[in-house]
Amino acid sequence: MDSELRIGTRVLNYSRYGHSGGVPVLSLGGSPSTRWKRPEVVAAIADAGLDVVFPDRPGYGGSTRQPGRTVAAAAADAAALADHLGWSAFAVTGGSGGGPHALACAALLSDRVTRCAVVGGIAPPLTDGPQPTQADEDADPRRNETSWLAAHEPASLRPLFEQSAAHIMSAVEAGGPEFPPDPGTPPGPPARDDAEAMARLTATFVTSHDGWYDDLVAFARPWGFDFADVAVPVRLWYGSADERSRRYAELLAGELSAERVEYAGGHIPPAPAYREVLGWLSR
Template identity: 65%
Template sequence: MVRIGERMVLYSLDGAEDGLPALSFSGTPSTRWKRPDALAAIESSGVRLATPDRPGYGGSTRQPGRTVASVAEDAAAVADALGWDRFAVTGGSGGGPHALACAALLPDRVTRCAVIGSNAPPIVDGPEPTEEEELADPRRNRTSWQAVHGDLRPGFEETARSIMAAVEAGGPEIPPQPGADPGPPAREDPSAMARLTATFVTSHDGWLDDHVAFATPWGFELGDIRVPVSLWHGSADERAGKYIDILSAAIPHAERKYYVGGHIPPANAFRELLRWLTLT
């Protein structure tokens, strides 16, 4: 835990003690707690991975009005607490923009940046997008539009209730990879239930504030990023692929990477991404 003014930022620390320093930013919504398959990939990857909870998640103090760029202050504070002058960054899904913010705003400290299934800055002007417009261009999505023009909280609360009800009925912790069998019932695993509760029961403020941050100016320009960047997405994740088209056109020298799977990468793809962070 680190203190930034009156705020607390909680983080986890995994991997070899002598591994390459790296910060990881979890998706939207999710917290610092990693699943066993991800922990195994981290342990074998050669990185020392710190995962801070963004404000409003997992016990980190809420920061109303935060932007995507606000994460750079928290990242620097966690790195300072760990004695890291230089470090890599990675982020999955909604964590992707936050990793990119660190790459843009901390160029003297960030060595490499890898993002998985990241979103891109949305388009929120005009009337609410139709389903057809959203399918054609994910930047014109109704969630981002409502973050500016409406109230997302009731919908998030209903989604969370639905997810937890499915878990209580015997569902797995995460949806299976395309073509794979569902995992074991999450309700039988206290650690899985703790992760789900932290994400879908007690972190609604972070979930909401993430989407407001995505839908308003991010506070940096993608074109200003100069550190090596890799943009990863799964073969079955068509929406992420469209976002990667946009990001790769905007970020100088960004490298596209594919893996077989959906929005959540399988362990082998996550391990390959972490090893990419260690390249020199």
């Protein structure tokens, strides 16, 4: 169900899935992403008996843009949304670029957040020094070119987004699936034949790149909270075929004293792994 919340002069759009009486969970999407979820995700939420809300961060999916926002700003929006929904306490999860925002909620809303699951998340990048090379990134994923550009030459990001989005949509138009398959698994059905899949892809990669841009710029600046303030249980999930996320999880685990969990798959968790995350959040 699509809804909106007004926060001052801004609109925050969100979708709600599952059971209204279930354990409340706030789920923060990647960079980029949409609040509209695939059928297998919706089914997993329903089976878990949870009440899961997916907001579109400012600049995504019709949510009013908030230029210059920090990662920590997500906590204020989360609190406003929880108040609106009547949630006194809730679990939070974030996938990929949603991971930092979920951790912000865990740090800054420790009196309300019960536990925090991060799936394929990132650690704060290192943007000092000269522009990183691939060898630099191979040695430490925090030293990556995209984050360096976000810190030093942010105007260069939008052409990169356009190239990436064009490549993804060209593959879809040629008959590709909504998501690339994990290694060794067959691809899904052609996304171009599924109107809802095309709506999700268009919202994520075509309609606007503002949220994507603002996310990456926010990641390359101080996040606005301390890992030491995260006082709730945290688990860090990553795929067996996602080496980058594994290395980030190792870095974050040291900062957060969090448990790491590897699942079989790539950056996007397959259904069994996603159900495991939901089960942990519901405890």
